[in-house]
Amino acid sequence: MSAEAGQWWSTDLTRIVPGEIDLGGYPVEQLIEHASFVDAVWLLLRGDLPDRRRSKLLEAALTASVDHGPQAPSIAAARMAATCGVGLNSAVATGTNLLGDVHGGAGQQCMQLLDELVQRVRDGAGVQDAAADAVSRHRYVPGFGHRFHPRDPRRDPLLGLVEDAVAEGVVDGEHLRAALAVEAALADGRTRPVPMNIDGATAVVYAELGFAPELGRGLFVLARSVGILAHAWEERGSGTRIKGPIPRTLLAGYTGPATREVPRGR
Structure with a gap:
């Protein structure tokens, strides 16, 4: 050669x-x-x-992200594909290909936000002031709030592990402090808090471990692929053929023109 x-x-x-x-x-x-x-x-x-502590922290974040049930678009798409006669690899690819900026990208976006806040603090800004300013500039703050969970059950154990790692000197805690400051800024003046979701909590883990934001998204895709694979495999075993997005007894709403005749002599 x-x-x-x-x-x-x-x-x-x-x-x-x-x-x-x-x-x-x-x-x-x-x-x-x-x-x-x-x-x-x-x-x-x-x-x-x-080292063992960093490995454990990374494993916890990956484990927390493996699945969120068939209401997640990536899971639903993989299950639907599995009923259409495609191979298991194609069903998994169908699901993972839905993980983009809106569904699956919030972790990367949160890491970018936390990096920005950490840099501002290093430049002399107060962390609470920097967080309040960031919240004021974002209509949607990635990594916070959840459409289903009032408080994401994955938040506390993940942040607890990061806090332990900070106490042991494994990570420095800058991104954790920035994320908690954003959480506090989002709660200011509200009757209900807006806690971190899985994207925010894993963003803290990945950022504290030194991963680049784009790799944060890649790690989420890697973890969620496990759930996508499991759901596609389960659906394949159901024997259902061509399973659509809604039950067959339901019809999608129609908002177009009323039924009309095609003009003759065209």
């Missing part, structure tokens, strides 16, 4: 030669024995193995 061909897809991630596989410099047989799947995710994205 020529040097030019060898460099065409050169990579720092994986070394492959006959009989050997290294991921980030670690022999795969040793990773199989001594590392977890989450460790391997960190290794490929960050270039080295995480």
Whole structure:
């Protein structure tokens, strides 16, 4: 093989030669024995193995994001696709392809907001003032509030783990403090608070662990793919064919013209 061909897809991630596989410099047989799947995710994205505390924190965020039931558009789409005779991989791809800016992108957007606030605090602003200003400039603050849960049940355990990590010196807590300040600013003057949702809580975890915002979205897609796969597999076993978005006994509302004749002699 020529040097030019060898460099065409050169990579720092994986070394492959006959009989050997290294991921980030670690022999795969040793990773199989001594590392977890989450460790391997960190290794490929960050270039080295995480310590036990960071691995646990990342695993908690991924676990919290695996599923939110068939009312989530990505799950519903995957289930619908599974009844249409496509392969399981196509059903999963149908679901994951719905994870965009609106459904699935709030975690990345929240990380970007928290990064902005952390930088303003580093530049000398007060965290509460910076948070109040950010809230005033956003019609919708990503990562806060939930259309279904008054208080997202995933918020407290995730933030509790981050607080423990801050106390142990594992992470510095800047993004956690920024997120809590935003939460407080959103509650100011309201009769009902607007707590962090899963996107906000995992944004805190991923940001504290040093992941870039776009990777935060990628990690959410990775985690939610588990739920998408499980729902697609369950729906395939139901035996239902061509399951639409609403029950067959219901008809979609029609708001177009009344029934009319096609003009003759056209």
